[in-house]
Amino acid sequence: MxxxxxxYDKVLKILLCCATGGFVAIxxxxxxxxxxxxxxxxxxxxxxxxxxxxxxFLGAAVCVTERRHITIDLVLEYLPFRVKRYWYLLIxxxxxxxxxxxxxxxxxxxxxxxxxITSTLKLSYYHVYLSIPITCILMAxxxxxxxxxxxxxxxxxxxxxxxxxxxxxA
Amino acid sequence: GNAxxxxxxxxxxxxxxxxxNALTTEMAQKAxxxxxxxxxxxxxxxxxxxxxxGSQRDFIESMMLGTIEIGYVSAxxxxxxxxxxxLYDIPFTVFGPEHAEVLWDSEISQQVQQKFLEEQGxxxxxxxxxxxxxxxxxxxxxxxxxxxxxxMRTADVAGLIxxxxxxxxxxxxxxxxxxYTAMQTGVVNGFEIxxxxxxxxxxxxxxxxCVETCHTYTIDCFLMSERAxxxxxxxxxxxxxxxxxxxxxxxxxxxxxxxxGYKERLASAGVETIQFSDEEMxxxxxxxxxxxxxxxxxxxxxxxxxxxRAMG
Amino acid sequence: xxxxxxxxxxxFMVMVLIGVPITFSTGAAVMLYLVLGxxxxxxxxxxxxxxxxxxxxxxxxxxxxIAGELMNKAGITKRIVRLSSTLVGHIRGSLAHVTxxxxxxxxxxxxxxxxxxxxxxxxxxxxMKEDGYDAGFGAAVTACSATMGPIIPPSIAFIIYSxxxxxxxxxxxxxxxxxxxxxxxxxxxxxxxISKKRNYPIHERSSTAEKxxxxxxxxxxxxxxxxxxxxxxSGIFTSTEAGAVxxxxxxxxxLVTRELPMKEVPTVLVNGALTSASIMYIIATSQALGWxxxxxxxxxxxxxxxxxxxxxxxxxxxxxLGTLLIMGCFLVDTAMITIMTPLFIPxxxxxxxxxxxxxxxxxxxxxxxxxxxxxxNLLFVxxxxxxxxxxxTAKAMIPFACALLFSMxxxxxxxxxxxxxxxLLG
Ligand code: NA
Ligand code: NA
Numbered sequence: 001m002x003x004x005x006x007x008y009d010k011v012l013k014i015l016l017c018c019a020t021g022g023f024v025a026i027x028x029x030x031x032x033x034x035x036x037x038x039x040x041x042x043x044x045x046x047x048x049x050x051x052x053x054x055x056x057f058l059g060a061a062v063c064v065t066e067r068r069h070i071t072i073d074l075v076l077e078y079l080p081f082r083v084k085r086y087w088y089l090l091i092x093x094x095x096x097x098x099x100x101x102x103x104x105x106x107x108x109x110x111x112x113x114x115x116x117i118t119s120t121l122k123l124s125y126y127h128v129y130l131s132i133p134i135t136c137i138l139m140a141x142x143x144x145x146x147x148x149x150x151x152x153x154x155x156x157x158x159x160x161x162x163x164x165x166x167x168x169x170a
Numbered sequence: 171g172n173a174x175x176x177x178x179x180x181x182x183x184x185x186x187x188x189x190x191n192a193l194t195t196e197m198a199q200k201a202x203x204x205x206x207x208x209x210x211x212x213x214x215x216x217x218x219x220x221x222x223x224g225s226q227r228d229f230i231e232s233m234m235l236g237t238i239e240i241g242y243v244s245a246x247x248x249x250x251x252x253x254x255x256x257l258y259d260i261p262f263t264v265f266g267p268e269h270a271e272v273l274w275d276s277e278i279s280q281q282v283q284q285k286f287l288e289e290q291g292x293x294x295x296x297x298x299x300x301x302x303x304x305x306x307x308x309x310x311x312x313x314x315x316x317x318x319x320x321x322m323r324t325a326d327v328a329g330l331i332x333x334x335x336x337x338x339x340x341x342x343x344x345x346x347x348x349x350y351t352a353m354q355t356g357v358v359n360g361f362e363i364x365x366x367x368x369x370x371x372x373x374x375x376x377x378x379x380c381v382e383t384c385h386t387y388t389i390d391c392f393l394m395s396e397r398a399x400x401x402x403x404x405x406x407x408x409x410x411x412x413x414x415x416x417x418x419x420x421x422x423x424x425x426x427x428x429x430x431g432y433k434e435r436l437a438s439a440g441v442e443t444i445q446f447s448d449e450e451m452x453x454x455x456x457x458x459x460x461x462x463x464x465x466x467x468x469x470x471x472x473x474x475x476x477x478x479r480a481m482g
Numbered sequence: 483x484x485x486x487x488x489x490x491x492x493x494f495m496v497m498v499l500i501g502v503p504i505t506f507s508t509g510a511a512v513m514l515y516l517v518l519g520x521x522x523x524x525x526x527x528x529x530x531x532x533x534x535x536x537x538x539x540x541x542x543x544x545x546x547x548i549a550g551e552l553m554n555k556a557g558i559t560k561r562i563v564r565l566s567s568t569l570v571g572h573i574r575g576s577l578a579h580v581t582x583x584x585x586x587x588x589x590x591x592x593x594x595x596x597x598x599x600x601x602x603x604x605x606x607x608x609x610m611k612e613d614g615y616d617a618g619f620g621a622a623v624t625a626c627s628a629t630m631g632p633i634i635p636p637s638i639a640f641i642i643y644s645x646x647x648x649x650x651x652x653x654x655x656x657x658x659x660x661x662x663x664x665x666x667x668x669x670x671x672x673x674x675x676i677s678k679k680r681n682y683p684i685h686e687r688s689s690t691a692e693k694x695x696x697x698x699x700x701x702x703x704x705x706x707x708x709x710x711x712x713x714x715x716s717g718i719f720t721s722t723e724a725g726a727v728x729x730x731x732x733x734x735x736x737l738v739t740r741e742l743p744m745k746e747v748p749t750v751l752v753n754g755a756l757t758s759a760s761i762m763y764i765i766a767t768s769q770a771l772g773w774x775x776x777x778x779x780x781x782x783x784x785x786x787x788x789x790x791x792x793x794x795x796x797x798x799x800x801x802x803l804g805t806l807l808i809m810g811c812f813l814v815d816t817a818m819i820t821i822m823t824p825l826f827i828p829x830x831x832x833x834x835x836x837x838x839x840x841x842x843x844x845x846x847x848x849x850x851x852x853x854x855x856x857x858x859n860l861l862f863v864x865x866x867x868x869x870x871x872x873x874x875t876a877k878a879m880i881p882f883a884c885a886l887l888f889s890m891x892x893x894x895x896x897x898x899x900x901x902x903x904x905x906l907l908g
Binding site: 013014016017019020021023024027028030031035045048049050052053055056057058059060062063066068069070071072073074075076087090091094095097098101102104105106108109112129132 | 497498499500501502503504505506509510513523524525527528529531532535536537538540541544545548718719722723725726727729730748751752754755756757758759760761762763764766855856862865866871872873
């Protein structure tokens with residue numbers, strides 16, 4: 001199982017790297033064509049925007065397992081260890097419901113606007129919007145993984161620092 | 171949730187990208203007042219200007235999704251949803267306000283609008299005249315050959331980018347909000363929009379010349395979600411349709427009356443207006459020919475170009 | 483305000499407090515509204531998120547963040563620290579002053595505050611950390627000085643304001659000059675006082691020879707801002723594209739000096755992408771929240787209530803600023819300007835307040851919205867670069883925020899500070 005998810009994580013990061021590297025390269029190409037060749041690219045801006053969008057949505061999914069989503073940890077810091085296990089489960093449940101809601105509505109967007117095309121690349125919005133449910137499925141998977149890890153490993157009773165300090169006397 | 175509206179009031183959210191004090195917004199407000207009065211408050215139109223609810227592309231999507239009911243958009247922004255809307259946007263085919271109106275009312279135009287209604291569920295409520303699109307520059311452009319001096323800001327629209335590539339100008343896609351700064355720093359030295367937009371965004375401050383190319387004629391329209399339209403009673407439908415028709419007619423009249431004043435404001439800001447000779451103009455149109463053909467390829471027969479020109 | 487809107491906002495605050503990541507708090511609150519409300523489809527959330535993510539202006543965020551990381555890895559950061567410590571190191575808190583000064587310079591090049599925060603922060607936050615400054619302090623200085631971005635011309639915010647009110651962009655740009663400088667100076671005073679209290683590093687005054695040698699060693703480092711600023715000013719590229727050019731430069735320097743192995747480049751790209759995704763996803767969900775507040779006419783209700791409180795024109799300005807401070811907790815600056823300006827303008831006209839002065843003061847307050855939690859893009863960008871918790875940055879920010887509020891109050895109370903220049907030249 002761990003091996004599978006290692007590959008899964010790696011693939012996501014490679015995709016993220018390609019999307020990011022892609023908009024960087026296209027943005028540079030855009031300057032080069034306009035300023036040096038005096039002949040602007042038609043599709044570059046839209047391509048940059050779409051890759052940027054992809055990197056945000058894919059990145060947001062990866063941020064879940066990488067614990068990179070911005071959080072106000074005012075209350076979290078003061079919670080007793082025993083409570084944290086269930087507290088985090090509640091937080092992950094909210095994140096999971098949101099991700100699933102996005103999957104359904106994102107798919108509905110893709111179907112509704114399948115006939116719409118983008119201005120310069122002439123892509124179908126079906127494909128553009130389809131990346132939302134797909135990245136949100138990845139996000140939902142990552143939420144479940146993070147939740148499981150925190151419940152069974154990070155905040156498992158055996159890892160309670162106070163219990164370990166007392167040598168398990170409780 | 172508004173205290174002034176009771177529970178059986180039908181609320182129509184109307185979204186615009188332009189400012190609250192723009193001519194068309196004022197006309198929309200007039201239509202809204204008229205509708206409220208004539209329906210005795212059973213239908214209220216809430217107006218959201220300045221792009222508060224998004225951009226023109228969003229408005230069309232939002233009408234289809236049912237998150238807003240009425241949107242004010244340019245005909246060209248409908249093209250991504252209904253390619254045949256390119257009809258109103260073929261370069262160098264429409265040259266004046268009457269011409270634009272004749273085109274809008276023409277049989278082929280009615281067919282295109284009907285198709286949009288049947289296939290996408292969006293109804294056209296009225297045509298708004300935003301005048302010819304000219305080029306505003308900081309460099310002198312006096313001949314067709316001078317276009318090569320231009321780095322043109324264009325919207326992210328394939329038709330426009332192709333047009334300026336064909337004219338040997340260097341088109342650059344820039345956000346609308348960044349035109350002012352891009353002109354100041356010189357990332358671009360020209361852009362093309364309607365005169366009212368130039369003035370309402372104070373772009374005359376960063377411009378030296380207005381080149382009257384009239385490469386396209388800006389036709390905008392009020393659109394309404396058919397789903398929302400069908401929720402109205404027949405009397406209400408009649409009132410809403412008539413109110414927007416009247417508002418649009420009045421806008422077209424007022425716009426063309428204001429035009430002289432707009433031009434004066436432009437001149438008093440120190441902007442020189444350049445008109446091409448007929449000879450130069452025909453050279454420009456000839457250069458644009460590949461872009462004209464590209465814009466309609468696969469949508470209309472090339473004969474449409476002469477057909478529209480003949481309407482004027 | 484309907485009960486449902488109140489429920490949405492309360493749910494949002496509760497979720498943020500119990501530790502649900504901010505973007506999920508916003509998203510789930512909007513979801514709650516859409517599910518319970520019934521008449522607006524759930525696709526609204528997706529649509530608003532998509533449309534706020536495809537923005538070429540915001541592309542500056544990942545580009546500058548990655549450029550900063552590359553410079554850090556390529557050793558450019560170290561050279562900047564060395565050079566600035568030989569030049570101004572004898573002043574207490576020198577790097578903080580360098581940050582504020584660099585932000586003023588960058589503000590003069592770019593129209594957006596996020597671009598300023600990510601470019602200056604990307605370069606100088608790692609430098610400050612390296613020189614022994616607290617990470618939260620570094621992030622706070624960066625975020626707060628980025629608020630000068632839209633005040634010192636050019637400014638996208640003023641352009642949007644002008645398109646709504648019809649006031650001259652040129653006059654607004656001129657009007658922002660003096661307030662921008664007041665902001666910069668008051669931030670520097672605070673930075674000095676804090677650095678003194680905390681004993682932040684002070685370096686001995688260097689000899690001319692030392693300065694020259696540091697300058698020689700940091701030619702590559704100085705070239706970076708020269709390329710970025712020069713390129714924007716001479717119109718070769720826009721401020722967004724400058725991010726890509728800076729990134730390329732950082733990459734080339736790193737590879738040529740061999741301080742950055744090729745195999746580390748993808749890691750840097752992914753890291754930068756994750757930082758910017760975590761910020762942009764919040765902006766995306768908060769756009770949906772803003773959309774709902776707009777159609778619920780919450781701003782209208784707020785303005786109507788507040789303007790009924792007094793008829794004194796000075797008090798009105800402060801009431802308006804207070805309203806913006808509250809709204810700024812939830813909305814991003816450009817959204818706030820488009821939503822609030824049309825509501826305020828009738829009041830401003832009624833009380834005879836100068837629209838240029840009002841525009842400048844209002845934009846100052848909307849950019850302060852960028853640093854106030856829970857939704858503040860400058861706060862997130864700076865904390866992201868500094869890799870420090872948002873609350874720690876927010877806490878470190880309090881004195882700087884006071885300096886900003888002070889500058890704003892001065893400009894609200896003495897209109898000529900704003901209007902003198904535009905009236906002189908217009
Ligand atoms: Na600026
Ligand atoms: Na805020």
